[in-house]
Amino acid sequence: MNTFSPSFVDFFAGSGLVTEGARRSCCPVWSNDICGKKANIYTANHDPRHFHLGSIEDVNGSTMPQGDIVWASFPCQDLSLAGKMGGLGASRSGLFWEWLRVLDEMPEPPKVIALENVTGLLSSNRGEDYRLLHQALRARSYKVGPMLIDARHWLPQSRPRVFVVAVHENVDTADFEEFGPSWLHPQSVTQAISSLEGSVFWSMPFPKERPKTLSEIIDWKAPVFDQAKTERLLSIIAPRHQDRLKSLPKSQRAVFPGYRRTRNGKQVLELRFDNISGCLRTAEGGSSRQFLILHKNGNWSARLITTREAARLMGAPDSYKLSANYNEAYSAMGDAVAVPVVRHLAEHLLAPLAKLSRSNADRTRKESAKIRLSA
Numbered sequence: 001m002n003t004f005s006p007s008f009v010d011f012f013a014g015s016g017l018v019t020e021g022a023r024r025s026c027c028p029v030w031s032n033d034i035c036g037k038k039a040n041i042y043t044a045n046h047d048p049r050h051f052h053l054g055s056i057e058d059v060n061g062s063t064m065p066q067g068d069i070v071w072a073s074f075p076c077q078d079l080s081l082a083g084k085m086g087g088l089g090a091s092r093s094g095l096f097w098e099w100l101r102v103l104d105e106m107p108e109p110p111k112v113i114a115l116e117n118v119t120g121l122l123s124s125n126r127g128e129d130y131r132l133l134h135q136a137l138r139a140r141s142y143k144v145g146p147m148l149i150d151a152r153h154w155l156p157q158s159r160p161r162v163f164v165v166a167v168h169e170n171v172d173t174a175d176f177e178e179f180g181p182s183w184l185h186p187q188s189v190t191q192a193i194s195s196l197e198g199s200v201f202w203s204m205p206f207p208k209e210r211p212k213t214l215s216e217i218i219d220w221k222a223p224v225f226d227q228a229k230t231e232r233l234l235s236i237i238a239p240r241h242q243d244r245l246k247s248l249p250k251s252q253r254a255v256f257p258g259y260r261r262t263r264n265g266k267q268v269l270e271l272r273f274d275n276i277s278g279c280l281r282t283a284e285g286g287s288s289r290q291f292l293i294l295h296k297n298g299n300w301s302a303r304l305i306t307t308r309e310a311a312r313l314m315g316a317p318d319s320y321k322l323s324a325n326y327n328e329a330y331s332a333m334g335d336a337v338a339v340p341v342v343r344h345l346a347e348h349l350l351a352p353l354a355k356l357s358r359s360n361a362d363r364t365r366k367e368s369a370k371i372r373l374s375a
Contacts, residue, residue, distance in 0.1 A: 004355055004358060005025070005026060005027045005351075006025075006026045006027065006068035006069050006111075006112075006350070006351050006354035006355065006358075007026070007027050007028075007029045007065065007066060007067050007068045007069070008022050008023075008026035008027060008028045008029065008067060008068070008069050008071065008346075009028075009029060009030045009031070009064070009065070009067030009069070009070045009071065009110070010022070010028065010030070010031040010032075010071050011031075011032055011056065011070070011071065011072040011073070011074070011099055011102075012032070012033060012056070012072055012073045012074055012075065012095075012099075013031035013032060013033045013038075013042060013051070013073075014033055014035070014038045014042070014073070014332065014335055014336050015038045015041040015042055015045075015332035015333070015335075015336055016031070016041065016042035016045050016046050017314055017315070017316060017333075017336040017337055017338070017339050017342070018071055018073060018116075018336075018337050018342050019031060019042070019046050020045065020046075020316065020320070020339050020342075021315070021337070021338075021339040021340065021341070021342025021343040021345075021346060022069075022071070022342055022343070022346040022350075023046075024343060024346070024347065025343075025346045025347045025350075025351040026068075026069060026346055026350070026351055026354075028046065028047070028050060029050055029065045029066075029067060030050050030052065030064055030065050030067065031046070031050060031051050031052065032051070032052040032053070032054065032056065032059060033051075033053065034053070034054060034055045034056070036053060037323065037325075037328045037331075037332070038331075038332050038335075039051060039053045040323065041321065041322060041323055041328075041329075041332050044321040045320055045321050050065075056095055056098045056099055056102065057095075057098050059098075059102050060102070060105060061101075061102040061103060061104065061105025061106040062105045062106070062107060064102075064106060066106070066107070066108055067106075067110050068110060068111045068112065068354040068357070068358065069110060069111070069112045069113075069114065069346075069350050069351070069354050070103065070110040070112070070113050070114070071113075071114045071115075071116070072096075072099050072113075072114070072115050072116070073115075073116040073117070073337055074095055074096045074099055074115065074117065075095055096133065100136055103140075104140075109140065109168070111167070111168065111171075111353070111354050111357035111358065112165065112166070112167055112350055112353045112354045112357060113137065113142065113164075113165070113166040113167075114163060114164070114165050114166075114345065114350055115133070115163070115164040115165075115166075116161055116162070116163050116164075116337055117161065117162050118161065118162065119148060119160050119161065119162055119188065121133070121162045121164075122146065122148075122162055122188050122189065122191075122192040123188065123192070127191070127192055130146070130192045131192075131196065133164065134146075134164075134193070134196050134198075134199070135196075137164075137166045138197070138198045141168055141169050141170075142166035142167060142168055142169060142198075143166065143167060143168075143169045143173070143198045143199075143200050144164060144165075144166045144196075144198055144199060144200070145164070145165055145166075145177075145193075145199060145200040145201060145202040146162055146163070146164045146189050146192060146193065146199075147162070147163045147164075147165070147184040147185065147189065147202060147204075148160055148161070148162055148163075148184065148185070148186055148188060148189050149161060149163055149184060149341055149345075151314075151315075151338035151340070151341050152211065152276055153206070153207045153211065154207055154209070154211050154315065154338065154340035154341065154344070155211050155212075155312075155313055155314070155315055155338060155340065156211055156212055156213050156214040156216070156217060156275065156276040156277055156313065157276060157277040157278075157279065157280065157313040157314070157338070158272075158276055158277070158278060158279055159279045159280070159338055161337070161338075161341070162189075163341075163345060165202055165345075165349060165350065165353070167353050167357060168357060169198065170360070171353075171356060171357050171360045172356075172360070173200065173353065173356065176202060176203055176349060176352065176353060176356075177200050177201055177202060177203055178201040178202070178203045179201070180201060181201060182201065182203065183206055184201070184202065184203075184204060185201055202349060204344065204345070204348045204349055205348060207340075207344060213275040213276070214255055214257065214275050214276055214277055215253065215254065215255045215275055217309065217312045217313070218255055218292065218305075218306075218309050219306060219308070219309060220253075220294075220296065222303060222306050222309075223303065224294065224301040224302060224303040225301070225302050225303055229302070230300065230301055230302040233269060233291065233293075233302045234293070234300065234302065236260070236266075236267055236268050236269045237258070237268070237269045237270075237271060237293070238263075238268045238269065238270050238271070241256075241258075241269075241270065241271045241273075244271075244273060245271075245293070245295075245300075248295055250298040251298070252295065253295060253296050253297075254275075254294075254295045255275070255292055255293070255294050255295075256271040256272060256273060256292070256293040256294075256295075257271065257272050257276075257277045257278055257290055257291065257292055257293075257305070258270050258271035258272065258278070258290070258291050258292075258293065259278055259288070259289075259290055259291070260289075260291070269291065269293075271293060277290065277305070277313050278290060280310055280313060280314070280330075280333055280334040281334045282330075282331040282334045282335050288334075289304055289305075289330070290304070290305045291303070291304060291305070292304070292305055304326075305330075307322050307323075307326060307329035307330050307333065308322070310329070310330055310333040310334065311329075311333050313333070314333050314336055314337075314338050314339060315338050315339030315340040315341075315343075316333070316339055
């Protein structure tokens with residue numbers, strides 16, 4: 001029986017949720033991140049011996065362990081619609097090129113590459129950033145396929161992200177490809193790859209399990225704001241949203257998440273009414289904190305989302321250790337990748353592709369050995 005477990009390397013590993021999602025089907029062998037606070041969370045939950053703390057600019061690929069699968073959630077700040085959209089030429093998201101340099105230094109290129117970023121990767125600089133990324137991987141003999149996957153298929157959080165998977169072009173991956181777009185390839189994806197050679201439509205099954213709702217995962221006993229603070233927050237709810245709250249039956253228990261935004265020079269709290277969370281963010285600045293408006297037994301209350309709830313929204317188990325500091329823990333979750341999305345990718349695409357690539361390499365070596373012996 002084949003017990004091959006692909007080795008897994010995790011660049012820009014943060015608090016370790018990618019490693020958490022991959023470890024069922026892969027063997028983590030090396031991870032890195034520059035943030036010491038996130039590193040503390042990572043090493044509290046995973047083997048600290050394979051974690052490398054420091055800038056990717058100081059990493060030498062020739063000294064790293066071999067990775068069958070190399071994952072990189074490179075910085076998104078310059079690709080996010082909330083940022084300045086500086087793209088891959090800017091200082092943060094431009095660390096992609098440092099990652100590529102490390103890749104080139106590895107004694108043996110990885111069999112499978114997985115990149116993760118915000119949806120802006122597909123459109124920033126009128127699509128030029130994605131084209132550059134795609135062409136860089138093609139130049140290294142990989143065929144490349146981007147996918148857009150929303151964590152809401154598994155979790156009560158709206159969190160669409162782009163995942164780019166690349167495999168060496170000499171591997172026959174037909175069993176893992178679609179003939180055209182599927183649920184993984186909305187218009188933003190098909191537009192991004194429309195003129196690019198070497199693009200593939202990867203195939204994965206649609207998740208079967210119904211995700212829990214936000215009201216099912218929150219802690220209804222968690223402390224809430226005092227009445228004065230609650231009333232101040234309720235007073236800045238957008239008028240159209242206040243009307244919807246007033247129509248709620250008194251007996252109905254419900255939760256409405258929201259972010260503070262500035263509209264026409266005024267601060268308003270905009271809510272969601274679909275029983276899922278808005279996309280978690282890092283905790284810098286008050287506007288990036290997600291509030292919960294709670295209705296229970298005919299009464300209204302309000303509070304911040306707890307760090308444990310944030311971890312649940314990312315698919316981390318309740319046993320996952322977090323920082324005691326609110327902002328550190330919330331940022332670690334808001335800047336991470338949802339666990340069940342990684343798990344789905346690893347089990348249904350990354351690990352099988354790595355095993356296929358290993359089989360292809362073994363077969364090539366055997367054929368080469370036969371040729372040498374017969375010469």
